[in-house]
Amino acid sequence: MLAATSVSAEPPVTDWRVLVPGEYHGDEAPARPGPGWLALVPVGGVWRLEPAIVRATRVHDPVLDAEGDRTGIALTSNRSDTLVLLRLPDLQPGKVDTPALKFSGGARLISLGEAPLKLQFRSDEYVIEGRKAGIEVRTGGMRVVLPDLAAARPDSEDAASLLWAGDLDRDGRLDLLFSYSGYNRGGVCLYLSSGAPAGVPVRLAGCHGGVGC
Known part of the structure; x- marks a missing residue:
């Protein structure tokens, strides 16, 4: 569960x-x-x-x-x-408009120290990269580190993957859906561009996940 x-x-x-x-x-x-x-x-x-x-x-x-x-x-x-x-x-x-996702298997694992994931959406390039503090998202002059999510690393069971990307709120910018996992737990978190502070590409809109049975 x-x-x-x-x-x-x-x-x-x-x-x-x-x-x-x-x-x-x-x-x-x-x-x-x-x-x-x-x-x-x-x-x-x-x-x-x-x-x-x-x-x-x-x-x-x-x-x-x-x-x-x-x-x-x-x-x-x-x-x-x-x-x-x-x-x-x-x-x-x-x-819902979406970028061309160049990965398969349902999700793209974001790992610390690996090459960042790049997504082209309309005229903007989005870069998603694993950091020690979380998952970094940047586009143009905007950037944010999502501390709710952990990049995969050999010494931890915590990890996050990009599950889906698209313009859910129809403001012309990407919204991101991540899956997360850890010891006996897992779920998803949604990040929307609408309502994000100035200079920040996305904000946390909500999460749902769970612990194992």
Whole structure:
């Protein structure tokens, strides 16, 4: 099962901005997801944000539950091809422009000391590089180090990978979706360009992840 980051147990529905379908401990996902969710899905060779119905079903938690108890939560979407579920005021349904991603296998690991990942989007080049303090993102004269994410290194189980990139908020700049992992944990974090401080390319919009069972 997976656990949410940066949220408390049984938060108000409005606190959940990013969700990943899967099974969770009871305090790691909303028991009542509510309406207004958008699924990031591939459709006919392009990416789209599509309205989605998110359901939370109580299930047996093999770690915490006694026999017959059902305190775990299974999150599902009516879109089986969902990469991530989002509910943020800057996002609207429709086609999402993306750069040409020159890596395969679903994600690109960002490692300390390795050559940076470069993405061309419209007239801008984005560079993503592993640093000791986190993952650095820079484009033009803007840069930021994302301390919530750790670059992969031989002496640590913590790591982060670029999972997806595209203009979710339609402001002409890239938004980034990273997956992260560590000892008995994993999840995703979304970074949006809209609302970022001056000189900063992206800001943390929300995370959802979890601890293993």
